Amino acid sequence: MAADAGAAAGHDDAVLPFAVPDLDLRGRVVRLGPSIDAILDRHGYPVPVSRVLGEACALTVLLGTALKFEGRFQLQTKSDGAIPMMVVDFSAPDAYRAVVQIDQAKLVEAMALDRLSTGDLLGEGHLAMTIDQGSVATRYQGIVPLTRQGLEEAAHQYFRQSEQIPTRVRLAVGTVTTGGRGHWRAGGILVQFMPHSVDRLRAADIHPGDAPEGHRILAGGDADGVEDDAWTEARSLVETVEDHELLDPTLESERLLYRLFHERGARVFEPVPVREACRCSRERVLGMLRGFSAEDRRAMIADDGRLGVTCEFCSRRYSFEPAEVEDGQAAGS
Structure with missing residues (x-):
C-alpha cells in the first residue's frame, strides 16, 4: 500500500520505490549499509577502487530490484583502465555480490597523477547490462561504450539508446565512522519519466531498435529526447541531491523524497530489502x-x-x- 512520503520509517540495505504522479515520475532510492561494508571490507581494495565498486553496486541494486521475475541482473565492465573488469551480480529478488580486477601498475600511476574519478579508473571500453530470466531465449543485454565517463552518465546513455526512457541517476559512496572505524556506505536515486497523458507523448525521431515491443517511444529536443516542463522540473530536482544526503544514516529516504517532491505529492511504497550473498556453493x-x-x-x-x-x-x-x-x-x- 502506498503512503505519503515522509510517513514511513527509513531502512538500510533497502530500496524504496516511489512515484510522483503530478510529474509522471517513477523512481527508487537505495541505501546500502552493512551489506556494502561487508563486500568492500572483505576484499580490502584500495579506497579509490572501493568507491567505484560501491557506485556500481548501488546502480545494480537500483536496476535489479525492478525485476518482476526470478532472474538475474548483471552489470559488467571491460576496459583499459586501472579497473579492467568489474562485475556486480544481482539475483532477484534481493541478493547481490561484486568483484573487480585491478591493474596495479595503472592504479599506481593514476594515484600518482591524482586521476581517481570513476571515469579515469575505468578508462575506455564498454559497460554491459544483462537481464537473464534463466534461458538464452529470454536473455537481454544492452551495451554502452565507456569513454572515461562516470557510471551515472553511462546509465543515462544506456536508457537513452536501449529503452528510450528519460532517466536520471545520482550515486554516492563514502564512509561513516562508528565504533572507532570507518564503515562503507553507498546510496543512489533513480527517476524515470513515464508519461501517460497524450499531451506529454512525443513522436519518435530515431527508432531505438532494441526497445521492448509495444513501448511508446519519446522524442524531442533536449539530451533526453523530451521537451516537457514536468521532466525538466524532475531532472533539475534530482540534480540537487548531494552525496551526504544519500549516505547519511540519520537521513531517511522518505525525508529525502519529501524534501525533493513534497510540493508535488510524492508517494512511497513498501521498501525492498536487499542483502549481500554469493551464489557459490x-x-x-x-x-x-x-x-x-x-x-x-x-x-x-x-x-x-x-x-x-x-x-x-x-x-x-x-x-x-x-x-x-x-x-x-x-x-x-
Whole structure:
C-alpha cells in the first residue's frame, strides 16, 4: 500500500520505490549499509577502487530490484583502465555480490597523477547490462561504450539508446565512522519519466531498435529526447541531491523524497530489502572442476594433495580430495 512520503520509517540495505504522479515520475532510492561494508571490507581494495565498486553496486541494486521475475541482473565492465573488469551480480529478488580486477601498475600511476574519478579508473571500453530470466531465449543485454565517463552518465546513455526512457541517476559512496572505524556506505536515486497523458507523448525521431515491443517511444529536443516542463522540473530536482544526503544514516529516504517532491505529492511504497550473498556453493564448484580435463585437474592439485578453489566474489575457500572429483566423473560417464 502506498503512503505519503515522509510517513514511513527509513531502512538500510533497502530500496524504496516511489512515484510522483503530478510529474509522471517513477523512481527508487537505495541505501546500502552493512551489506556494502561487508563486500568492500572483505576484499580490502584500495579506497579509490572501493568507491567505484560501491557506485556500481548501488546502480545494480537500483536496476535489479525492478525485476518482476526470478532472474538475474548483471552489470559488467571491460576496459583499459586501472579497473579492467568489474562485475556486480544481482539475483532477484534481493541478493547481490561484486568483484573487480585491478591493474596495479595503472592504479599506481593514476594515484600518482591524482586521476581517481570513476571515469579515469575505468578508462575506455564498454559497460554491459544483462537481464537473464534463466534461458538464452529470454536473455537481454544492452551495451554502452565507456569513454572515461562516470557510471551515472553511462546509465543515462544506456536508457537513452536501449529503452528510450528519460532517466536520471545520482550515486554516492563514502564512509561513516562508528565504533572507532570507518564503515562503507553507498546510496543512489533513480527517476524515470513515464508519461501517460497524450499531451506529454512525443513522436519518435530515431527508432531505438532494441526497445521492448509495444513501448511508446519519446522524442524531442533536449539530451533526453523530451521537451516537457514536468521532466525538466524532475531532472533539475534530482540534480540537487548531494552525496551526504544519500549516505547519511540519520537521513531517511522518505525525508529525502519529501524534501525533493513534497510540493508535488510524492508517494512511497513498501521498501525492498536487499542483502549481500554469493551464489557459490560446494556443489557448484565441484561441478565446475568436473568440467576440466583430467590433465588440467592434476595440474590443480596443491602440495597438500587437494584441489583448492577460492570464490572471487566472496573469498570462500573450497577444498576437495582428487578422488571426490574423479568419482563424480565416473558416475556421470
